[in-house]
Amino acid sequence: MTTDPRPLVLHVMHRFDTGGLENGIVNLINHMPEQRFRHAVMALTQVTDFRRRIQRPDVEFIALDKPPGHGFWLYPRVYRLLRRLRPAIVHSRNLAALEMQVAAWAARVPVRIHGEHGRDVGDLDGSNVTYQRLRRAYTPFVHHYVALSRDLAGYLKTKVHVPEPRITQIYNGVDLSRFTPAEPSQPRVAPGCPFSGSSLWLVGTVGRMQTVKDQLGLARAFVLALEQRPDLRSRLRLVMIGDGPLREQAQALLQAHGAADLAWLPGERSDVAQIMSGLDCFVLPSLGEGISNTILEAMACGLPVIATDVGGNAELVNRGHTGLIVPAADAQALADAILNLVDDPAKAQAMGQAGRRLAQQKFSLPAMVGAYQGLYDRLLDQRLGKPLGLASANQRKN
DSSP: OOOOOSOEEEEEESOBSSSHHHHHHHHHHHHSOTTTOEEEEEESSOBOGGGGGOOOTTOEEEEOOOOSSOOGGGHHHHHHHHHHHOOSEEEEEHHHHHTHHHHHHHTTOSEEEEEEOOOOGGGTTSOOHHHHHHHHHHGGGOSEEEESSHHHHHHHHHTSOOOGGGEEEOOOOBOTTTSOOOOTTSOSSOTTOSOOSTTOEEEEEESOOSGGGOHHHHHHHHHHHHHHOGGGGGTEEEEEEOOSTHHHHHHHHHHHTTOGGGEEEEEOOSOHHHHHHTOSEEEEOOSSOSSOHHHHHHHHTTOOEEEESSTTHHHHSOBTTTEEEEOTTOHHHHHHHHHHHHTOHHHHHHHHHHHHHHHHHHOBHHHHHHHHHHHHHHHHHHHHOSOGGGHHHHHHHO
8 A cells, every 4th residue: 555645646548558538648648747746547458558658657558348238247346446546636538448437436436527528429419319318327426527528528517417617618739849840851751651752631530530530521522632633643642541340441441543653641650740830731620520630730830730620620720710610521622721811821821820829829738738737726626635645544544
């Protein structure tokens, strides 16, 4: 049993793997002052090599190897883990991990927080009544909610019926030192990319290649843009970074339309920041989103952003100022937006510069970390009535 007086935050999610939610946890742990909190990560299914992105050596990782279905049979095991770890805070993310709040309640964890980070393909607009009812069923076990966008905060309030004082909205932050605009003297893209030269105009996206991200929609839009403007075949190029079931489908679509040699789909990459800084435009064609880390990263890289009008995308992209917003699942509208910017590079560059400034002002990592640290401190003080440093000691007496 530890004698470390720092409160422990246990982060709970479905799977700890490459993704925006998980990247947010990595950034939070890496940048929160070590003297304030300890951290542990519990995945209901698996913890992958993504764990190596966490730079602190004192973080414990736990994988429960849960099969599909409800995890109530895991409650005894989780209860024992919680009694061993004695976390001051259990912070679960998204619906798949929400059920673990019951075990946290049973283990008398002082502060229980649940975060809503986005929606998946089964509930793109939040209208799934079953999911609403499930969330309502667990509200008695949760002290406080974090919504990553105003859209998700509104969903919790109106659909799940969480009282507004129990909801805090916190935007993700982006590492502005890692994601930066390319220097004119630097290579435009990462090693391995077949496209180079100042005459080319690269439009790209980054993300898991799954249905909800709709990279097929971007591939269709790229094909449409070339069909409408054959003259652009000499300079318009597509970059799609990420892996998943849509990758082969996107490659087949591009091949069928004679555009495979104008696109680069290398799969998952570890040098996303370098690749992104070499693009001319970033596109997020998602069918559903919470708050997109990749939009923030693109803004930090000084790129104009074209995004679909879902979730919190329009909260990040200032229409006509930092980028363009288009309807979801509308390949023609997406093609039109791409053509709009490729034909006006000065406007695209100005949008990118405005996006970088907005990221610096509103979406920095210190702002995000400070918001979470302030929330953790406030809830610990409310629930324990003790100064921060005595939180863990108080738990050990229970």
